[in-house]
Amino acid sequence: MVSSSVASPLLTLRYASLDDVAQDLDMVIQSCSEGEWAWDGASESEREGWQQFVQDPTSMPRSKVAGLAGKLQVAKGFSLSFALLSQSQDDGKEQKATVDVSAPTLSPEEAAKIKTALQIRSKEWQQDGIESLFLFDLLTTTQTLVADLPDQSQAETLDKASSEARPSKPSQAAPKHIELSRALFWSHHLKAPSKLKDFNNWCPELGIWGIVRVGYPGYLCFEGETSAVDEMVRRVKGLQWHAIQLRVQTAWNWTGEQWQHKESGRRSPMEQALLSCALAKGHPDNAFADKGGEGKVRTGCQMIENLGELVTRLKECGLAEDEIETVLGIHISG
Known part of the structure; x- marks a missing residue:
């Protein structure tokens, strides 16, 4: 389902089909506020085609989907990048995509901690019944991790x-x-x-x-x-x-x-x-x-x-x- 290593990329996601890729991206994009998701390195026609693929995966030839990439801003100075890899030569249905983390405003220790937590979380997917919504789960996991950072207002x-x-307490007595x-x-x-x-x-x-x-x-x-x-x-x-x-x-x-x-x-x-x-x-x-x-x-x-x-x-x-x-x-x- 997923493999990881110390080298880039952080994670390689394994989807059963392009339909699963489209469903995962659709879930993520619709969960984002305006400006949080952006197609990466694409022309206007490519962006329109990729957006059409997310809404209807059968509408795009497979050859035009390869190279699909986007970036998700989780918090200020922290983002997840997603890239769909080219179809393997065996023409199987499994689809691979990579995910990486960009955190230029975090300390190396904080960034490493979040990356490790995401790798650990990915190994729990099978046990937790996560079969296709991989990027969406990484998004929600990252939001929780970012909330734990010292300067994040979400932590409150x-x-x-x-x-x-x-209840309001005039004294220090516990309820x-x-x-x-x-x-x-x-x-x-x-x-x-x-x-x-x-x-x-x-x-x-x-x-x-x-x-x-x-x-x-x-x-x-x-x-x-x-x-x-x-x-x-x-x-x-x-x-x-x-x-x-x-x-x-x-x-x-x-x-x-x-x-x-x-x-x-x-x-x-x-x-x-x-x-x-x-x-x-x-x-x-x-x-x-x-x-x-x-x-x-x-x-x-x-x-x-x-x-x-x-x-x-x-x-x-x-x-x-x-x-x-x-x-x-x-x-x-x-």
Whole structure:
């Protein structure tokens, strides 16, 4: 699926077909704000042709797609470059593309750390059910990594959400409990890049964990502080859907006595409560949370394409089998 080495390029992506390449690029481009994506080193006619390919991969001869390249600005002074390689001589269907990082404003240590993290993430794709949306996953991973850099304002997102969720306290006394809840949706389908972009933005904004299955049907799983989850439910219902159902919604009270963690003394009650959530277990955005109790807890949205991978993921989170069956609408054997 992917190979990497210390030499340039950073990563070589392996797509099953040109359709997968087009779908991945379409997801990325539609998730970008104006000016964040640019076709690289192309004439006007090439740019128009490549854009047409992304929207309809059958509309372009294969010979005109080779050489396709673009650059994605993730943050100021930080970008990902993408280049589709020429078709191999065996005329197989597999398509290769390269990805590299440009970070002239970062220190060599910071740039190396992000590159290593992206290489590690690429090795997790098969386990996490990422079958084709490679560049889109690298984009969301990089956004999380960039948010951890010292001078990034995004790093304050969860702190803001957590402080808004906490009750006002005239003294230093910790709250006796925090109400948490989980909401699980079924939808007829989930393919629109605009919706995926919303969930990628809303989960860290609201300070909740998200796991989303992309495809037919679509599934949306959210967990966190109750008022934040309620707000997510409101936003989800406010989007345009062919059909959507809130199939599971449950709430409970978290208290410090109910959850013991080796770093709990160094974290706020809200962070402890978020770490106790079922969806936090094994969540890719929770990767750095336990580093000596110093790393900030950062929530986010995990995208999964394969239904079987979603079932496995929810089981690993510890959700009850009847809860999983209720949201999926299928019987789980074994």
